[in-house]
Amino acid sequence: MREFGATDIVEERGEAAVAKVKDLTNGLGADSVIEAVGTQESFMQAIHSARGGGHVGFVGVAHEGVHLPMDEVFFAEVHLHGGPAPVRRYLPELIRLIWDRTIDPGKVFDLTLPLDRAAEGYAAMAERTAIKVMLTP
Numbered sequence: 001m002r003e004f005g006a007t008d009i010v011e012e013r014g015e016a017a018v019a020k021v022k023d024l025t026n027g028l029g030a031d032s033v034i035e036a037v038g039t040q041e042s043f044m045q046a047i048h049s050a051r052g053g054g055h056v057g058f059v060g061v062a063h064e065g066v067h068l069p070m071d072e073v074f075f076a077e078v079h080l081h082g083g084p085a086p087v088r089r090y091l092p093e094l095i096r097l098i099w100d101r102t103i104d105p106g107k108v109f110d111l112t113l114p115l116d117r118a119a120e121g122y123a124a125m126a127e128r129t130a131i132k133v134m135l136t137p
Contacts, residue, residue, distance in 0.1 A: 003107075014041055021049040029054060035082075038062040050078045058082035109134040 002009070010020045021030055029051030035042055035058040043066060046056045056078050073080070097103045111130035113121045114137070121133030 014045055015048075017045050018048040025051070031055070032057065034059065036060060038066065040066050043068060044072070047073060047076050047078055047080075050076070052077040053079075055079045055081060059085055106134075108132045112136060 008024050010017050010024075012020050022028070030049055031051060032055045033046045033050045035046035035056060038058075038060050040063075043058070043062070046058070047068075050056050058080070059082060061084075094103075098105055109132050111121065111124055111132075112134045115135045118133075118135055121130065121135060124130035125133060
């Protein structure tokens with residue numbers, strides 16, 4: 001991820017991740033946090049990792065059953081922003097960048113499996129042994 005500009009990498013999850021972010025920010029929390037997983041744990045981790053007055057942006061659709069305890073959200077004093085990603089708006093430009101070899105979309109895939117092993121791919125992502133899985137015919 002450093003290749004993409006990351007200065008620090010937090011591999012922990014949940015409260016351990018929040019503690020790590022607080023440690024990296026001298027106890028304050030991050031100015032901005034992106035939540036892109038959509039689980040109860042990832043939302044709460046994002047909210048608790050942001051500093052008071054900070055921003056939490058969420059992308060994609062949350063998993064079924066996610067419930068944000070509004071008392072925690074209220075007292076966290078964070079701004080929540082999110083909504084559906086306008087994929088079609090960016091798609092023509094992204095296709096051009098890929099076609100011109102300006103960007104390499106394959107960098108996000110760290111495991112390739114045949115389509116009939118898709119369940120293994122989902123398990124690998126859930127177990128965090130893979131970030132993104134490419135399925136091939």
